[in-house]
Amino acid sequence: MSAGTLVIDTEACKGCELCVDACPPAVLVMTTDRVNARGYRHPELLPGCIACKACTAICPDFVFQVYRYHPSEEDTR
Amino acid sequence: MNEPRFLPVVPTDHPPACAASLVHDFTPELISVGAHQLCPGCGEPMAIRAVAEAVAELGLTRSCIAVFGIGCSTAFSNNLDIEVVQALHGRAPSVATGITRMRPDVTALTVQGDGDMVNEGLQEVLHAAARGERITCFMLNNGVFGETGGQMTATTVLGQRTKNSPEGRDARHHGHPIRLADLVATLDGAVYVARGAVDTAVNVQRTKRMVLKALQAQKRGFALVEVLTMCPTGWAVDTTRSARYMADHHARIHSMGVLKDTGGGRSR
Numbered sequence: 562m563s564a565g566t567l568v569i570d571t572e573a574c575k576g577c578e579l580c581v582d583a584c585p586p587a588v589l590v591m592t593t594d595r596v597n598a599r600g601y602r603h604p605e606l607l608p609g610c611i612a613c614k615a616c617t618a619i620c621p622d623f624v625f626q627v628y629r630y631h632p633s634e635e636d637t638r
Numbered sequence: 639m640n641e642p643r644f645l646p647v648v649p650t651d652h653p654p655a656c657a658a659s660l661v662h663d664f665t666p667e668l669i670s671v672g673a674h675q676l677c678p679g680c681g682e683p684m685a686i687r688a689v690a691e692a693v694a695e696l697g698l699t700r701s702c703i704a705v706f707g708i709g710c711s712t713a714f715s716n717n718l719d720i721e722v723v724q725a726l727h728g729r730a731p732s733v734a735t736g737i738t739r740m741r742p743d744v745t746a747l748t749v750q751g752d753g754d755m756v757n758e759g760l761q762e763v764l765h766a767a768a769r770g771e772r773i774t775c776f777m778l779n780n781g782v783f784g785e786t787g788g789q790m791t792a793t794t795v796l797g798q799r800t801k802n803s804p805e806g807r808d809a810r811h812h813g814h815p816i817r818l819a820d821l822v823a824t825l826d827g828a829v830y831v832a833r834g835a836v837d838t839a840v841n842v843q844r845t846k847r848m849v850l851k852a853l854q855a856q857k858r859g860f861a862l863v864e865v866l867t868m869c870p871t872g873w874a875v876d877t878t879r880s881a882r883y884m885a886d887h888h889a890r891i892h893s894m895g896v897l898k899d900t901g902g903g904r905s906r
């Protein structure tokens with residue numbers, strides 16, 4: 562179901578939401594009930610990431626690490 | 639008590655346990671890890687990232703000197719793992735000229751804002767380009783003096799608002815904007831001139847290719863890449879609307895693309 566996944570450094574996020582607009586399959590959503598230590602909402606990942614790196618290209622605060630699953634793993638996620 | 643969860647959120651606080659490759663890491667190699675103090679949604683960090691990544695990819699890390707102008711991006715000058723010289727406002731192309739003339743083995747680049755390059759130091763960049771100095775200049779163009787609180791600059795386009803010109807630029811009172819890259823492209827000493835932008839992920843990738851080309855062109859003469867960057871604070875526009883605002887205003891007049899690429903050894 563997902564070709565890849567992320568590690569999100571939520572504490573580095575400043576809540577600008579550029580990543581949410583940039584994500585082609587729209588699998589990033591901002592928290593509505595939690596903020597980080599500096600008071601910013603941050604993105605969370607839903608299933609369906611395609612490991613395209615659009616979020617990390619646009620993020621001003623270097624919040625993302627992008628992983629691509631090896632082909633054998635892909636079918637099972 | 640567990641909070642109610644309506645969405646099937648994927649855990650993202652640790653790397654995946656199964657077989658997977660890291661295809662993009664948090665912070666580029668040459669930028670020190672840790673939060674920088676630029677505003678939420680600022681476009682300048684993406685442009686700096688493109689420059690830092692390009693320097694590393696071309697193997698120039700130990701043979702490159704970056705000359706920083708004055709502006710918000712100056713925050714990165716003590717955050718980079720390359721040699722940095724701080725210039726006076728607008729004078730970075732002249733400092734870079736001195737560096738490459740004394741040390742032709744060094745790749746000299748400048749990082750400047752639009753206020754720095756086009757208002758404060760226009761003649762520095764024009765003469766350096768006309769002389770065909772072997773330097774590469776990067777201009778982060780947000781159409782506003784960001785650091786000093788949002789004043790209009792020489793690149794602000796008609797109708798574009800800034801914090802101290804909320805009605806937008808009006809030609810009757812403020813005159814017309816200067817298209818710096820277009821101006822530099824007319825000078826014979828310039829071998830590579832392009833204008834990129836960081837409003838979309840695709841444009842960030844395009845800009846990165848321009849940055850690589852500009853650094854390689856330095857062997858032949860003067861190179862410039864202007865990068866259009868969002869300044870939600872200085873425009874008083876919400877971060878979620880600032881990329882769109884840039885495409886609708888700034889980028890209409892300062893259009894993206896490669897304006898000049900001599901590709902050969904025409905200039906000295």
Ligand SMILES: Cc1ncc(C[n+]2csc(CCOP(=O)(O)OP(=O)(O)O)c2C)c(N)n1
Pocket residue numbers: 682708709710711727750751752753754755778780782783784785786791
């Ligand atoms: C000689 C001189 N004049 C004025 C200033 C004040 N000053 C500092 S930053 C700045 C504006 C920078 O604007 P820009 O180059 O567009 O960079 P941005 O902040 O938008 O990234 C000014 C006018 C200064 N530092 N030195």
Ligand code: SF4
Pocket residue numbers: 565567583584585586587588589606609610611612613614615616617627
């Ligand atoms: S890598 Fe692509 S698909 Fe995955 S979260 Fe980022 S933008 Fe979305």
Ligand code: SF4
Pocket residue numbers: 573574575576577578579580581603604619620621622623624679
């Ligand atoms: S683009 Fe980066 S800083 Fe902005 S909301 Fe997304 S993760 Fe946070």
Ligand code: SF4
Pocket residue numbers: 675676677678679680681682710780784785868869870871872
């Ligand atoms: S004022 Fe503008 S250019 Fe400066 S850090 Fe804030 S958003 Fe970026």
Ligand SMILES: [Mg+2]
Pocket residue numbers: 709751752753778779780781782783784791
């Ligand atoms: Mg500026």
